[in-house]
Amino acid sequence: MPVEEAVRGGLVDAELARRSEMLSVTVADGDEVPAEMAVRAAGEAFRMAAGGGTAAGCHAEDVRLVLHAALFHQGNELWSAAGYVQRRTIGNTCPAIEVRQVSNGGMAALDLAWRYLATSPDAGAALITTADRFCLPGFDRWRSDPGTVYADGGTALVVSTRGGFARLLGLAVVSGPDLEGMHRAGPAHGVGVRVTTRPVDLGAHKAAFVAEIGMARTVNRVTEGQREALRTALDLAGTKLTEIDWFVLPHFGRRRLQSNYLRHLDIGLDRTTWSWNRTVGHLGAGDPIASVDHLVRSGAVIPGQRCLLMAVGAGFTWSCAIIEIDRRLHRAG
Incomplete structure (x- = not known):
């Protein structure tokens, strides 16, 4: 649509x-x-x-x-x-x-x-x-x-x-349970409460959490978790950030993508799948898989290149993975 x-x-x-x-x-x-x-x-x-x-x-x-x-x-x-x-x-x-x-x-x-x-x-x-x-x-x-x-x-x-067509060189998942209250009703670090109103209003939950905990503290904690996942994955893969050819990022809107990823990674949109992401939307858990598939099918990524996959989930968890493309992928038949 x-x-x-x-x-x-x-x-x-x-x-x-x-x-x-x-x-x-x-x-x-x-x-x-x-x-x-x-x-x-x-x-x-x-x-x-x-x-x-x-x-x-x-x-x-x-x-x-x-x-x-x-x-x-x-x-x-x-x-x-x-x-x-x-x-x-x-x-x-x-x-x-x-x-x-x-x-x-x-x-x-x-x-x-x-x-x-x-x-x-x-x-x-x-x-x-x-x-x-x-x-x-x-x-x-x-x-x-x-x-x-x-x-x-x-x-x-x-x-x-x-x-396969790619090798997984390193993957890290980091948890930040002190931020779980950002996506539910009730006190930030208190007991959760049952919510029956629909539709889901994550914006209201986030606003209440930030009002209690503070914007600076929240942003710093999110950044810290993301950096830990990135650092760990790169170390496991024996790879430097400068050796990454493509950045596979969540299918967020432009502003959120800029503040959460592009700014910290110091990269432009041309090294991401943004031009395609913005025609699809956020696929929940499926963004990394879908974006890698797009890079491979479109021929944008070639053998020998490395891709950094990044994801984040409420809870809070951050993930980073480094894959290296070994061969082009062809359709059966």
Whole structure:
């Protein structure tokens, strides 16, 4: 959906839209549950893996772990979206686990898969999926979190011990539980309270948290956590920031992206996927996977280049990963 259309339809205030500098957002049709979007993404990921993405090829029957990450409601209560993805994709009996790390879910799942495969080299492969659908009455994609436009969509990634189109050189996940109160009602460091109002209003929660804790203290803590994740990932990868060719950042609006990332990294938009991100929107846990896929499919990234993936999730958690592109990825058939 074009942002201009949303403004004309009264879905978003014109000034809020202007500040975000977003052009459009992906909006799901019909009543499709998010997990089905993940299933379709997984099918494409397996086709890509079998069609030249790995030296030996990777197939659904090689998967020994399924991790499904999501931010919002998956369509049914007391239901395993991870089990649904498993049944609809590989149909085996390996562990299928849902990862709830909010917008950091995709990277958290990658960290878990990486560690699982490192200790179980015979496991072969892990399937990571993400999917979300942000809709009323529970969530207002335009207003629930001012500064970020939330998008519908699913992503998938196959992680293998047999090689692939890219190698994971280093990954770090850092937690900051002293900031968890920023995304809920109640005292910042007190007992949480149940909220029944809809839609979600993250802007109000953040404002209340900052009013109690202070803006400077909050900003410094967020910056500190992000820097720790970045420093740790670079050290694990044996890489310097100056050796990074592409920066894969969350699909935030322009102002939030500038203040949270571009300013600290001292980079321009041309080294990010912003020109594409602004036509898609924030895919919840799926931003890093989707952006890497875009870089590979578009041919923007070439073998030998290194990409820095960064993510952040309410809670608070920060993730950074460094990957090196080994080969171009081609479609099966």
